[in-house]
Structure formats: C-alpha cells, structure tokens
Amino acid sequence: MTIPKIELHLHIEGAAPPAFIRGLAQEKGVNLTGVFNEDGSYKFEDFSQFLRVYEAACTVLTGPEEFGRLTTAVLEQSIEQGVIYTEAFLSPDFCGGGDVGAWREYMHAMQEAAAKLPEIEMRGIVTCIRHFGPDKAKAAARCAAETAGDFITGFGMGGDEMQGKQGDFAYSFHMAREAGLRLTTHAGEWGGADSVRQAVRDLEVERIGHGVQAIDDDALVDHLAEHEIVLEVCPGSNVALGVYSDWHSHPIETLRERGVLVTVSTDDPPFFHTNLGMEYDLLGHHFGWEDDTVREVNVTAAKAAFCDDATREKLLKALEPAS
Numbered sequence: 001m002t003i004p005k006i007e008l009h010l011h012i013e014g015a016a017p018p019a020f021i022r023g024l025a026q027e028k029g030v031n032l033t034g035v036f037n038e039d040g041s042y043k044f045e046d047f048s049q050f051l052r053v054y055e056a057a058c059t060v061l062t063g064p065e066e067f068g069r070l071t072t073a074v075l076e077q078s079i080e081q082g083v084i085y086t087e088a089f090l091s092p093d094f095c096g097g098g099d100v101g102a103w104r105e106y107m108h109a110m111q112e113a114a115a116k117l118p119e120i121e122m123r124g125i126v127t128c129i130r131h132f133g134p135d136k137a138k139a140a141a142r143c144a145a146e147t148a149g150d151f152i153t154g155f156g157m158g159g160d161e162m163q164g165k166q167g168d169f170a171y172s173f174h175m176a177r178e179a180g181l182r183l184t185t186h187a188g189e190w191g192g193a194d195s196v197r198q199a200v201r202d203l204e205v206e207r208i209g210h211g212v213q214a215i216d217d218d219a220l221v222d223h224l225a226e227h228e229i230v231l232e233v234c235p236g237s238n239v240a241l242g243v244y245s246d247w248h249s250h251p252i253e254t255l256r257e258r259g260v261l262v263t264v265s266t267d268d269p270p271f272f273h274t275n276l277g278m279e280y281d282l283l284g285h286h287f288g289w290e291d292d293t294v295r296e297v298n299v300t301a302a303k304a305a306f307c308d309d310a311t312r313e314k315l316l317k318a319l320e321p322a323s
C-alpha cells in the first residue's frame, strides 16, 4: 500500500503541467518557442533558464478562468502522486496585480476548481514576492487578510532571497497574523543560515520554506528542533538549482536525525523534472527511507498543515497504518 502524501510547498504556476500550458498557448495563439524540449517537458538547465521558461509559460495564465483551469490540472497531477492534501502558494501579484477585488475573483475560481476534486484537499497560502519590495508585499498581505477563511489559511513570501531582509516585510506578516493567517517564508535556500535566523526572529513564522542551509549553524539547528519550527524541504528543487551539488550532500536526513521537523515537497515540480513520488523514491535510495520514515514525515506535515482541526484529524486518520 502506498502511503498518502501531504504537500506543503508548491507554487501554483510552478506546478503547471507542460501539456496544460502548451494547450492553453495553442488556444490563445501564443508562440512559446524555446520553452519545451522535444519530449514535451520544460527546458531546464540552470536557474536563469528556469526563470525565463517560467515567465514565458506564465504569459498564457491571463485571468481567473485560466487560474481555475490551472488549479484543476495541478491538483489532478498531485492526485496521481497520491497526494491527499496540498497547500499552494498563490500570488496576488500574478492574480490581479495586488488589487483586492480582482484577487477575490482569481481566488474564487481556484477555490471552486479545488472543491470539484474530492480526492484532494487544497488550501491557499497568499504569497508576496520578496524582490517586488515591501510596498507590493503590503498589497498582497491586504489581499490575504481580506480573503482569510476556509480556503486562504496562510501568508508567506517567495522570490529572490538575496534582495532585502526578512524584517523589511514584518508589517505585512503582522497584518496577516492579525487576520488569523498562519505564517511561512522562504529562507535558507540561498540566503544562508542567517536568513533562517532572521525569519524566525523578525517574522515569527512557524514554518520555513526550504530552511536547509540552517545546517551550517549548530545553535540554529537546535533552536529549530526545540521550538518545533517545521521545514518545507524540497530536495529535488535544491539539487536541480544547485543549492546542493547532488542528493548525497543534501542535509535533509542530517536535519531529521538532529530532531528538526522536516517535510517533503516539490516546489515547481515539472520545471525541475520531478514529482512527489520521485522525491520519496530518491530519499529511499540515498538515505534509506522506508515506509515508517515516509509515514512519520507525512504525519509531521499533517500536524503542521495550515488547516482546521477536523481536516487535520481526517489527514492523520488516513496516515494511520492499516492494522
């Protein structure tokens, strides 16, 4: 029996299946030459090509209807991987330019699409983009606060980790927290252990996107373990983008052994030619993860999910070993 999976770190545009984007481009008569390999997958060589291809693919995602259809395509892909619960990063900057009224329409389209698939539960984490700066982040936080509820349950930050400091965005995170949203931010993917320290101290997040570079700071590793701060680890993404040169040097297993709560996600899976099933296969291959570890990691994810207690109970029940 395969163990049900819970995914906490997935960018909705970054999860767009290539066939879906190709189909949409054809419908709209948009030329996406240079985006796909001959076998239909996204071209991928390095980070700068990833950004170019990602942006080109996003040009066909032009309105709420497209984002509704995108949600369906992404969730169907997740269901195939055995995912029963997923949290997706949704960015008002790409969905109506940070305008609350426009954002509401995009959000409803995604929520409606998700509600049609009973095999999987979805929640949205409204995400500001770090390199767009603190003012745009405030607009995103306002969208998040205005739509906080059953579907929008979290607020986070993605984007270029080398721009600005976590603390520059404290106002937005505070606004989101006041609206009852749970908090996560990308840190320690590129910005070193110190960016994880800043995230914990200045934004008071309960989860960290990636966070793997915390491994370079022993005291910080202990702090994360002691305070039960959960890492959304995306090993395939880290290896594809060269944060670590290969799976063997990835710190996920060392972090887990040292008591840090780790979970496993795919980030932007088709862009990195991965999926959640492959991630677990490779974790098994390189670190000897067997069913009990896979189950433990998914229980951690269920406990750390930004959802209501009834949903959490349901997830934990699904993860109980068959007796």
Ligand SMILES: [Zn+2]
Pocket (backbone or CB within 6 Å): 009, 011, 158, 186, 209, 267
């Ligand atoms: Zn990410």
